[in-house]
Amino acid sequence: MTRELLPKNLKIGFDSKKLNCKTTEELAPLEGIIGQDRAVKALKFGLNIEDDGFNIYVSGYSGTGRTTGVKEFVEELARSKPVPFDWCYVNNFKNSYEPDAIKLPPGKGKIFRDDIKNFIDSVRQLLPKTFESKDYLDKKDAVIKDIEVEKEKLLTDLNKRAQDEGFVLKTTQIGLFIVPVIEGKILNEQDFLTLGEEKKQEIQQKREKINNDLKKIMDLVRDLDKKINEEIKNLNHNVALFTIEKIIDDIKGKYKDIEEVTDFIEEVKDDILKNLEIFIASAAADTQAQIMFPWMKEVPFKKYEVNLVIDNSDLNGSPVIVEQNPTYQNLFGRVEKEAQFGVLTTDFTMIRGGALHKANNGFLVIPVEELFKNYFSWDSLKMSLKNKKIMIEEAGEKLGFITTKGLKPEPIPLDLKVILIGNPYYYSILYMLDEDFKKLFKVKADFDLVMDRNDENIKKYASFLCTYCKKEKLKHIEASAVARVIEYGSRLAEDKNKISTKFSAIGDLVSEANFYAEQEKSRYITPLHVLKAIDEKIYRSNLIAEKIKEFISDGTILIDTEGSKAGQVNGLSVMSLGDYTFGRPSRVTVSIGMGKDGIIDIERETKLGGPIHTKGVLILSGYIADKYSKDKPLNLSARVVFEQSYGGIEGDSASSAELYALLSAIADIPIKQNLAVTGSVNQKGEVQAIGGVNEKIEGFYEVCKVVGLTGEQGVIIPESNVKNLMLKDEIVDAVRNKKFHIYQVKTIDEGIEILTGIKAGEAKPDGTFKKGTINFMVDSKIKELSEKLRELTKSREEEKE
CATH class of the missing domain: 1.10.8.60 (Helicase, Ruva Protein; domain 3)
Incomplete structure (x- = not known):
């Protein structure tokens, strides 16, 4: 091949x-969403299943379109869902510290708020006019007049009885007094003292009797005064009720199907009738304080307002909320406060909804990384999902920091689908350490890279x-x-x-x-x-990459691209600078000596090598032992090092290069320096795929271009990495023009043949290799070192004897 x-x-x-x-x-x-069939299928399942706990964790890395794709996908589904209810907070007239929540059909919240405002405005205009009307004043005067006549009659009768007994009623600033009269003259205190004892006693007895009558009369007068107040109060109540009843009936009729609204309107009516004086006084001239602080005039009427927390009138389906900053208040809402005369005050009109309120009966998308920055948010979110309620609390109250009495708005029922977006690491941590997470987020949607x-x-x-x-x-x-x-x-x-x-x-x-x-x-x-x-x-x-090329070209960093040397090979590594990754060659050398140390990783000894790199070097020992030491001890001391490496080294992608250098050093066969090598290796000598193959090839090509392309240079890569090749056009052209070469290998034997130009040699049935092959030379050298060490050991033992 x-x-x-x-x-x-x-x-x-x-x-x-x-x-x-x-x-x-x-x-x-x-x-x-493009190319994420697995994730889309999971999303469809998670979004449509309505059982408890089937919230979704979207797992994937930043930049894959997770948030945008999920948002668009969910929005498409949400358009087919019904628009959720509006939610308002209103005053609780029984306990103002616990405002009541009212839900209304979508779009009705705004109308209800405006209807109540218009109703209160109308009442503020109508009642003062009604209580200033001639009809009302006449009725009020009639009530007062009838009772005043009765009072006058009582006092007149008493005065007549007093006169018959020789007394008169005298009115002072502090009340009524009984004063004696003799011969038409009102007696003062001095005149009274000049009278004889018998006369004084007679007058005193009569005075006590009339005083008793006066007390009874005054009790009756006070009762009549109370009656006046009661009659006027009843008159005011009836007049006010008559004035506003038509408006109230109209509003109640408009919301007759919403019991919470009709109950609230009834409570508003009762409170208005109990506090008519604030409506009557609102038409009076402003006080000095109200002139200085105009808002004070509106304070008594705030309790009748409707605080529209969630208005879904503009929605065309279920809400989809993406909360990029999931602080506690942004998620659960807050109760605002305002300073008045140096004191912080609040009421139900300052309740503000959060993302949970906005997304209720819809979908809430939250980035996990941001959520974890806010401990209370995550803890409270789980609690809300378990209890199916949205509670607005001060974060300080949860810790007990706030001891002053504050508002506790009525919780709102919660029914929504939460979609967390984060990387796979966060999912693993949550799944392992958070029991609630397993119960609440049962659907995982994996986004592939x-x-x-x-x-x-x-x-x-x-x-x-x-x-x-x-x-x-x-x-x-x-x-x-x-x-x-x-x-x-x-x-x-x-x-x-x-x-x-x-x-x-x-x-x-x-x-x-x-x-x-x-x-x-x-x-x-x-x-x-x-x-x-x-x-x-x-x-x-790529400034650093250019500097490295410059150091190689001027000889600061030693890299050979021509000739052959034993125990030395060009390995390839990848450096990442965050936004840029590039490949660079590194000289790997091996020194061989007699001994029992085996293969020593200098990087490990100096604590510059990471665990994976160390594992790769240890595998070399396994390969050598498996291939060459089944019939003899492995008595050698080899030291492997990345030359001019002053930082940490991690990964096993250079383990094949290290093995090539080791075999070359053992057999003392030179390796072509015009070639560079990458690939990991297992104990059976199979070359395995590595990452960054394109960057590694391009890194060596750039170095060769700087020092001069000879037409002999190239790179050896694992066969399993060929599918990963997407090289620059320049390198493809160089290969086409025979200026550069790229080789694929499946085994170490294939690679060593390319590097040395000598056959590797297959093992015979007896475990030996054909003479003149690489494996024969390595096997022979190991045998030679083993025999020399045995002879040396024997000689030293004889000397001791």
């Missing part, structure tokens, strides 16, 4: 003719580009440029047969390409604009 890859193996292009259009302008906009590169998905990809251009008001894209974007999508997916679903990255590429199209005043985005956007994006981030 030919090990060298052809240009057609290095990249798969796309024929723009398959799009059947010249530009994306001719395409239909995208509908639905890639999708199949088939005709259907490619058409949807192009439709996405059409939608994106329209949404962002960008120039449309030529079909040939769409082909370049699709190729870029496969490059991001690192698979010829897949396309990336990182739509944010694709959108960024199109936006940047549009910028260059704008600069050139092009009507459409062309392939050149797409390629320029890709190149410029790399250029903005």
Whole structure:
């Protein structure tokens, strides 16, 4: 089998003719979620099942269109659902600290609020006029006059009896007094003292009798005064009721099917009739305080207002709310406060709904990462879902920080579907550590990072580009440029047969390409604009990569691209700088000596190697032992190192390179330095796939280009990575022109043959290898080292004896 890859193996292009259009302008906009069949199926199930606990966790990585896709998908479903109720808070006239919640049909909340406002406004206008009317004043005067006549008669009769006994009634500022009269003269205190004892005693006895009569009369007068007040109160009640009853009956008739509303209106009526004075006083001239603070005039009437917390009049289906900042108050609402004369006050009109109120009977989408930043939000959300109630509380009350009495609005019944959006890691943590999560979020919708590169998905990809251009008001894209974007999508997916679903990255590429199209005043985005956007994006981030190439070219970093050396190979690694990932060659060397240390990983010894890298090196020992040491001890001391490596090393993608260098060092056979190697290996010598294969190949190619392409340089990759190749056109052309070479290998034996030009050699039935092969030379060297060590050990033991 030919090990060298052809240009057609290095990249798969796309024929723009398959799009059947010249530009994306001719395409239909995208509908639905692209390439996430598994997630869509899970979403459909989770959104339509109505049993408790079947809320949804959308698992996927940022940039895959999770939030946007889910929102659009849910909105489409929500349009077929009924519009939920409006919710209002009104004053609880029995306990103002516990406002009542009232639900109304969608759109009725606003009407109800306005009806109550108009009703109160009408009452404020009608009652003062009624109580100032001649008819009312005449009735009031008649009530007072009748009782005053009765009072006058009582006092007149008493005065007559007093006169008959020689006394008169004298009115003072502090009440009525009985004063004696002798011979028509009113006696004062001094005159009374000059009288004889018998006369004084007679007058005193008569006075006591008349005083007793006076007390009885005054009790009757007070009763008559109370009667006046009662009669006037009854008159006021009846007059006020007559005045407002028609309006009240009209409103109650309008809402006769909503018991909570009719009950509230009845309570409003009763409270108005109990507090007529505030309505009558509202028409009077403003006090000095009301002139200075106009809002004070409205304070007595706030208790009759309707606080419309949720207004669904503009909805055409169930609500879909995406809460990007799920703080406790943003989710559950709050009770606002205002400062009045240095004191914080509140009432039911300051209750504000949260995302749960807005999404009730609909769908609520929350990013998990933001939710976890607010502990109370997550804890309270679970509690609300379990209890099926929305409670508005101060966060401080939950901890007991607030001890002053505050409002406790009536809880509102909760019925909604919560959709959490987060990465797989958060899902795992929640599932393992939070028992409530398992019970409340029983549906998982997995968003993949890639999708199949088939005709259907490619058409949807192009439709996405059409939608994106329209949404962002960008120039449309030529079909040939769409082909370049699709190729870029496969490059991001690192698979010829897949396309990336990182739509944010694709959108960024199109936006940047549009910028260059704008600069050139092009009507459409062309392939050149797409390629320029890709190149410029790399250029903005590849300073470190350029510096490394510079260090290699001037000899600061030692890399050979020509000649042959034993125990030395060019390994390939990947460096990630956040927004940019690139490949670079590293020299891997192995030194061999006699001993029993086995294979020593210098990176591990210096604590620069990670656990996966260490595992890869340990596998080398397994490979050597399995292949060469079944009939003899493995007596050698080998040290493996990445030269000029001063930072941490992780991963096993260089384990094949380390093994090639080890075999070369043992057999003392030179390895071609014009080749670089990548791939992990198992104990059976099979070369396994690694990540970043495109970046690694391009990294070595760039170094070779800097020092000079000879036509002999190339890279050896695992056969299982061929499907991941989406290389730059420049490298494909270099391979086509025999300036660069890429080889695929399945086993270490295949790779060592390419690196040395010598046959690896298959094992014979007796476990030996054909003379002149790599494996024969390695096996012989291990045997030689083992024998020398045995002889040396024996010699030392004899010397001791």
